[in-house]
Amino acid sequence: MRRWPAALTLVLLLAGCGGGTGTTVAPAWESPSPSAPAPLTVKEAKARYLAIVAPYNTALEELEEALKAGRPWRTVRGLAGTVASTSAAHAEQLRATAWPAVAQAPVAALLKENDVALRHWRLAAKAGSAAALMREIRAAAAHDGGTQAGKVRTSLGLPLYRDS
Numbered sequence: 001m002r003r004w005p006a007a008l009t010l011v012l013l014l015a016g017c018g019g020g021t022g023t024t025v026a027p028a029w030e031s032p033s034p035s036a037p038a039p040l041t042v043k044e045a046k047a048r049y050l051a052i053v054a055p056y057n058t059a060l061e062e063l064e065e066a067l068k069a070g071r072p073w074r075t076v077r078g079l080a081g082t083v084a085s086t087s088a089a090h091a092e093q094l095r096a097t098a099w100p101a102v103a104q105a106p107v108a109a110l111l112k113e114n115d116v117a118l119r120h121w122r123l124a125a126k127a128g129s130a131a132a133l134m135r136e137i138r139a140a141a142a143h144d145g146g147t148q149a150g151k152v153r154t155s156l157g158l159p160l161y162r163d164s
Helices: 003-014 042-068 073-096 101-125 130-141 146-156
Strands: none
Touching (some): 042 101, 042 146, 073 101, 073 130, 101 130, 101 146
16 A cells, blocks of 8 residues: 555656656647648649559459459458558548549548448458448448549649540
8 A cells, every 4th residue: 555655656757746846838729730731732632642643443343353253252252351451541541532622522522422331341351251341342332422523623723534
């Protein structure tokens, strides 16, 4: 029992709460907050958008190829997991980017649709059967965001995405 007061005193001293130099540090809430980054130019946004969506598009194409080739459902399930992780990563990057005004609404719509699809991709990645896997892949595909992505591309002056 007696160790607690001594240990607490030691922790407070090591943490800098036990007196010392008299230097006052402003609390975090008083420090100036960094300003939001300026929106990208349309030219910068084009390159950024393509870089963000490339891994997702690649993962999706690999999954589609595996389905067409009739690969085992457990293999497809692993690829659905890759689609889920790249979808989550690209959504995070899309949200973190300061898009030019012309692309903000289309990107927001794409993210909304992506959020629905992502839930299904995650369920597909955990599917316990081929039937459950295909049900979730179909549900994700129903929210593929193709229309919304097309609007993002149009707003940035990019050609529409064509599956290879």
